[in-house]
Amino acid sequence: MSHLQALNSYFELNREEHLNELKQFLRIPSVSALSDHKTDMLTAAEWLAASLKKAGLENVSIDETKGHPVVYADWLHAEGKPTILVYGHYDVQPVDPLNLWESEPFNPQVRDNKLFARGASDDKGQVYMHVKAIEALFKTEGSLPVNVKFCIEGEEEIGSPNLPEYVLANTEKLAADIIVISDTGMQGPGKPAVCYGLRGLAGVQIQVKGAKSDLHSGLYGGGVQNAIHALVEVLNSFRDAEGTIQVEGFYDNVLPVTEEERAAYVALEFDEEALKRELGVEELFGEKGYTHLERTWVRPTLEVNGVFGGFSGEGIKTVLPADAGAKITCRLVPNQDPDEIVEKLKAHIEKHKPVGVSVEVTEFDKGKPFITPFDHPAIQAAGRSYEKVYNVPTSYVRGGGSIPIVAAFDEILGLPVVLMGFGLASENFHAPNEHFHLENFDQGLRVIGDYYYEIAKFAPQDLKK
Template sequence: MTEKYEGFLKEHRAEHLEEMKTFLRIPSVSALSEHKEDMKRAAEWLVDSLKAAGLENVKLMPTASNPIVYADWLHADSDKTVLVYGHYDVQPVDPLHLWQTPPFEPDIRDEKIYARGASDDKGQVFMHIKAVEALLQTEGKLPVNIKFCIEGEEEVGSPTLEPFVAENKDLLAADVLVISDTPMLERGKPAICYGLRGLCAMQIDVYGAKGDLHSGIYGGGVANPLHALSSILASLHNADGRVAVDGFYDKVVPLTEEERQAYRELNYDEGAVKQELNVSELYGEAGYSFLERTWTRPTLEINGLYGGFQGEGTKTVLPAEAHAKLSCRLVADQEPDDILNAVEAHIHAHTPPGVRVTVTRTDKGRPFQMPYDHPVIQAAMTAYEKAYEVKPALTRMGGSIPIVEGFGRLLAVPVVLMGFGLPGENFHAPNEHFHLENFDKGLLTICAYLKELAHTEWN
């Protein structure tokens, strides 16, 4: 049976796309202070859009940085309340010359909309607003109560969001949190993500002599910080790809055979990954598939390595210092501080004589995992199947959204990650885009999900 909201969404599609373009034109780059006013403009645009959709109590809520946008509609016959989280900030656009069209001038080509934020996360936030509008316009009410919490600092680590949530628990109280900021498996294959890896990061600084030294006079007689750093970094992994830090795996929850079988049944094409990335082999911890390595196993990566002479030609010096940036992806039940402590202890234990090492800790966020048989996830599977006419996959994701775990912990609420982007849509890269096929089907999925939740029971 065709639902009333389906006709409304089809009839107003062109209008909705023009509205989304207006939102995407605002260069709300949270990482760059020059866009501070644009951040405010984007938040104010959301306020207007939420009000126009029929939401109530719409307001900008100040934080130490960019404002959070709140709205609600609390008149449902059901006693269930859904909290929708998203973010209106976007990544920087560099390198600009690689964009085929300007990043803040949205362009529709081949049924894809190209612009920074089209997929991550403005387009998906906008879909939730329009789904609510469609239900209110066609049915006069919503099947469940709903609240929106849309922030402007996700792309810089959400530094003010967790304190905001902690201070506003009553305002944000809900029965389920819904987030659309994760990818589908591939085109035509929707996915519900029930696990995210956590994150911790650090910088290593290695210092030798008081200044750069002539390699002819001092080479072989004074420790070279680049040699020392290379030795430290080489000690972090075994030959089979396993992290060699004592205690690194102590709290890792092992994969169940049921999960491993489910991943095998996805028939993931590792050969296609090699071809897409132009690498001869995939690499990682022995005994695990590519999906298992990237979804369910922790990692320790070198993200940056620098020191010494970088210019053209040769400069025969022993550099005075060398530097590296490291990050770890964590899985349940690893704690960021435990891992940082273990890695730092390993670094100091493997520091060669003649140099001094300092370790500076930077980002950190806990991993997140939900039981995939939870009723709110099962209801999401039903909604996806109605819109896409295929059963969605249950997946984990290798990336990190630290605030997901924070929301779940602070509000004691189940979290459903139901994204509509595709892995190849270049979020965080030039030519970011969003497939309009998933804009259309995603709207139907969200509407169906809200209706499913109205008659779903959970604690």
């Protein structure tokens, strides 16, 4: 019997038990952003640690940080074989607005072969799959084909503020040959994808201040600068009519998309018309000369995420607002540095600031972009494992979003990162009615189990970045 056949039998026999265990995990309201859930965070870490021990892993520990703890475990008895570091997170997003949930967010329910609960897809369900894949290999084979380490944190949903410090302090403990993360998605139902790159992030808030208080628009209108008008002028200066960013030096370090990558994206046969229908828009928009996939995967962005100021209640209030503000995020691509981009934004804002106001810029989230060449052996091995289970070709994609700690892992540990996710874009992660398609839960368990065997075919030196 092949290892895949043995895995199939094991997972079929134990499916209901595994699903019930996952429901236990999902019932714990491990919301890292809310201090009221601090005890729940520790409960989730303890549940995960117990699950790792049950799976057969060793040296299981709950490691303290300045925030929520990191759960660590390993098994290191595959002499001469590569070591895989599995990263994930056990914290989840807040559940608001609660009234939009069709069932309680921390009371998991299965409907239409989908598991509904906060964290089902992002990321408890996907973390749990790695734990059960390890358990299955121990039960069916008696050992693992590779060495494995787990590093599961509790602060990903709040930007992983303490994990870089933890990684720096534990570089030897976390030493590995590759990092595997299941916190991304597939191209669609039945369409597996390996993500080999993510965009970075730089966020700022702009605060425009005019007079010392709001002014009567009849007495002062036309004679004193309106903070909202000044803010609009600054915001309008960021991009031209076709979406090209006008901040000086913004594109200086952007690497051009290769012809090989462009050909791979064309081969995906992405349906832009279907996307327009799904989004309810007449036209897509973006930088001239690029497809939608290129605009959202390999080109940087500058987006206004929110604007505030003045009077927005019912009726009208005839004032000149004294202050106004906006929140802005830039998605960055490889070779762009978040700190440099923020400085360029500040210089641009100062240059385009209208008379009669002052402008204050506050820095927020930052994360570097990352890329592992998609022809890397560990990336291609993931593709083969997907194809064995799903029986269709694997797509190799970049992600438009950001997982800041991925770049930190890349920079601190210097390892190739393999993002092999099993979620779908339609699964409402971060939104009400988050769910996980159980078809991908079932298939993903087998993909992960097979992947450890695919990596075992390589010597550690073959996987160097």
